[in-house]
Amino acid sequence: MTPRERWQAALEHRTADRVPTDYWATPEFSAKLVRRLGLSAKSEAELVADLNLPLSSNNIRPSEGFACLRRALAELGVDFMVKLAPRFAGPSLEPDCDEFGCRHREVNYGAGTYDETVSHSLAGFESVEAIERSYKWPEPEWWDYSTIAEQAKDWAQHPIQCGGSEPFMVYKDLRGEEQAYIDLRRHRDIVHYCMDRLFELAGQKTRRMLERLPPGLLLFCYVAEDMGFQTGLMISPADIREFLLPGMKRRVELARRHNALVFHHNDGAIAAILPDLVALGIDVLNPVQWRASGMEREKLKADYGDRLVFHGAMDNQKTMPFGTVEDVRREVHDNIRLLGAAGGYVLAPCHNLQPITPVDNVVAMYETACSP
Secondary structure: OOHHHHHHHHHOOOOOOOOOEOOOEOHHHHHHHHHHOOOOOOOHHHHHHHHOOOOEOOOOOOOHHHHHHHHHHHHHOOOOOEEEOOEEOOOOOOOOEOOOOOEEEEEEOOOOEEEEEEEOOOOOOOOHHHHHHHOOOOOHHHEEOOOHHHHHOOOOOOOEEEEEEOHHHHHHHHHOHHHHHHHHHHOHHHHHHHHHHHHHHHHHHHHHHHOOOOOOOOEEEEEOOOOEOOOOEOOOHHHHHHHHHHHHHHHHHHHHHOOOEEEEEOOOOOOOOHHHHHHHOOOEEEOOOOOOOOOOHHHHHHHHOOOOEEEEEEOOOOHHHHOOHHHHHHHHHHHHHHHOOOOOEEEEEOOOEOOOOOHHHHHHHHHHHHOO
16 A cells, blocks of 8 residues: 555544554654665764755755655655645845744754744734734745645655644744743733734645645645643643634634645643544644543543544653663554554654664664554
8 A cells, every 4th residue: 555545544444554654753863764774874964964854845855865764764664744835935034033033043952953942023022013013924925835736746645744833833932932821811912913913824825835736635734733741731721712723723624625634733631622623623633642641542542533543652752762672562552452443543753753762663663563
């Protein structure tokens, strides 16, 4: 079966020749994987420079790093999703700034680096009126969508992710992490105003991408927001229903109009809001962090297995980085048994595989998933 056929079987709650799989990793881990499989003579540092972008058709470039990663995933039998993205063609940006005016820098955490927001373009504003007077919002015309169909043309046998939204994550960049949560209590009008602008921008960009794609592709829109930590919600259910769900519902409806499904990413212990998300119409739930409170695999399958496809569930906090190969193989079998009975499961890491993760554990994960 092709990757698309395996994903399609999972979506239709049918069994396939084996469980479909996906790949999420940092560039540092991908470089280790490529080296471990003997697919490049480049150093890890050189490969990281090649791979310092998410896996997508927009940047699976003719560089050695991406070519080697594609060979690695093919060798491991990974049914990875391909991500499409428009090219930024708007006003010239200041160094290290994004389109929202937020400044970023790479922060080294020892085994690699993460891009972190270090200045917040809306941090000092106290009213909606002040923002309207002084701040220039990005416009959907700042992106070039003309290559979207070209990006997709060689990937008809893979699932494709096209557009979506994760606006509260952007809002936290705009206002600063702490201030964003304070705003939910003290500046609710600013939250409403900014979230409406961010949802609208995401919707306009997504619509323009979807309109350029040929029919017949297996499409997903990424409608995401991180709402949970290890033991509960970071945002109250009332605030989620007020600030997030209405905009997410519009993105779900947009996906439906273009025959796309909804891939919903939401970290942590989100059991308290999951009924609302299912009612909203999400199709795929990622990452299934089953060690978080209330996210037990048996319960998720029993409560939502007829309405959701589960994606992820290979624990990235303990099993993958710190477990043995046998621990990993056992978890693969447990996940397939608990989440994949009669289909409805795509096996993948719960989040990006980190550089400390033993490559042997990842090879074992995919080998076990591909075994009869």
